[in-house]
Amino acid sequence: MKPFAVTSEPNGHFCDDCAVRGAAVCSSLDAAELREFEHLGRRVHFGSGETVFSEEDITTSFYNVLEGVMRLYKLLPDGRRQIVGFALPGDFLGMNLSGRHNFSADAIGAVNVCQFPKGPFGRFIEGRPQLLRRINELAIRELSQARDHMVLLGRRSADEKVATFLLGWRERLVSLMGLSDMVALPMSRQDIADYLGLTIETVSRTFTKLERLGVIEIIHGGITLLDPARVEAMAAA
Amino acid sequence: MKPFAVTSEPNGHFCDDCAVRGAAVCSSLDAAELREFEHLGRRVHFGSGETVFSEEDITTSFYNVLEGVMRLYKLLPDGRRQIVGFALPGDFLGMNLSGRHNFSADAIGAVNVCQFPKGPFGRFIEGRPQLLRRINELAIRELSQARDHMVLLGRRSADEKVATFLLGWRERLVSLMGLSDMVALPMSRQDIADYLGLTIETVSRTFTKLERLGVIEIIHGGITLLDPARVEAMAAA
DNA sequence: CGTAAAATTGATATTTCTCAATGAGAGTGG
DNA sequence: CCACTCTCATTGAGAAATATCAATTTTACG
DSSP: OOOOOOEESOSSSOSTTOTTTTTSGGGGSOHHHHHHHTTTOEEEEEOTTOEEEOTTSBOOEEEEEEEEEEEEEEEOTTSOEEEEEEEOTTOEEOOOSSSBOSSEEEEEEEEEEEEEEHHHHHHHHHTOHHHHHHHHHHHHHHHHHHHHHHHHHHHOOHHHHHHHHHHHHHHHHHHHHOSOSEEEOOSOHHHHHHHHTSOHHHHHHHHHHHHHTTSEEEETTEEEESOHHHHHHHHHO | OOOOOOEESOSSSOSTTOTTTTTSGGGGOOHHHHHHHTTTOEEEEEOTTOEEEOTTSBOOEEEEEEEEEEEEEEEOTTSOEEEEEEEOTTOEEOOOSSSBOSSEEEEEEEEEEEEEEHHHHHHHHHTOHHHHHHHHHHHHHHHHHHHHHHHHHHHOOHHHHHHHHHHHHHHHHHHHHOSOSEEEOOSOHHHHHHHHTOOHHHHHHHHHHHHHTTSEEEETTEEEESOHHHHHHHHHO
16 A cells, blocks of 8 residues: 655756746755755655655655645544645645654645655755745745634534635645636545535535535536635635 | 733843743844844733734734733634634744734733834844744744644534643643643633634533533632543543 | 445434523622 | 622523434446
């Protein structure tokens, strides 16, 4: 289930054609730094469902998502799962204080990441406050998203949760695929449920309900927003 | 309701006797830096219930909590409230990317903060990666706490939420008042409810239930853990 | 194709919320 | 010092939302 992952381009010259070069942590580096930086990381591929790292694992690497989608989640001892976020290209994973990951991450569909061994990466940061500042920015943005999600989990109804999720997910895809009323949903209904603090049945029923109301259409691998304004109204209050 | 807050010690020499000097962002500064740093901030006092800053306010200052407890929260348009955290001495508030606060903060009981104007503070950070690193650490720790709280909000029952809260709060008080089975709860039941994604009635009932089970005793201004192990068992899974 | 996994749908159970009333403590003014 | 009032907390009864259990249906995959 978790074979050694394929490594493409073992080292050298791959930032040049990296799709996330401008968006990720790398955006804080100049050309010379980037050249040095690219020797630190290796591209690693993960197949659908493969685990990239698990909660409580000792952190040996940081990850920059290049392609694909990952689910980030925590499990309770009895198996209940809360997805704390989805990672998309440009997202940077692995920062922690304890030396251990504080959530698990696995691939939803095929994923490529740029993997940096912790030690060398840490040393590389040392003399580069720009990079540190960039990482800090990413952390602060995530913190803001986390707080928004707390509001959703603690204070919104199932309908609001689903509507908010659809709009939020669509928004996240804008930078990757442009704004569209067709929203690709690569994750399963169970993933959505575990993200929204609902059961799979409630998510499914809510989708069906939205479709019957004529505000969305459920299509293969996603949904289409037929009436975005109305979805926004459902999400808003 | 929000008079100009009292400022004690307009400037100079107050880091010396600051209770949080070793714990807060300041812990990353050496003696010389601290001397310069202390001219940047002013101690400001807020009375019970006063708002320190509101969501969407332009960020003009950062805050270091010195004394007291604050509730940090977000409101939905219809008034529903989610408390995203409680701030205690040593906590650093105000970091954001948008230039606006992304949550509101008000005092629970009397609060003293060390307030830093954004501009000067930003300039002070410039040449001090240690301070930036420290701020980054605080952000990463908060992020980890936020994820834990998402699990609580999305996947735990009312009983588990309350039990987890009592233990977590007790833990946070350790560094301030030492470990004790008496847990001070300066926040109202409504605050607790809004933190846990419950109603005040459910929180109240759960407290009563725990007391009837003999695992806690409800005392004035807090609770006593009569059977901490049992509370942990309720919180665990 | 055939089988397994994922998604949907239905019926019922349970939890938590809502609405309403009561009780307790803190501060105020007589 | 005491009644009064206000806010906060507790308790109860019933309602509503969502979960659970169970059965199909649909889709994915070998």
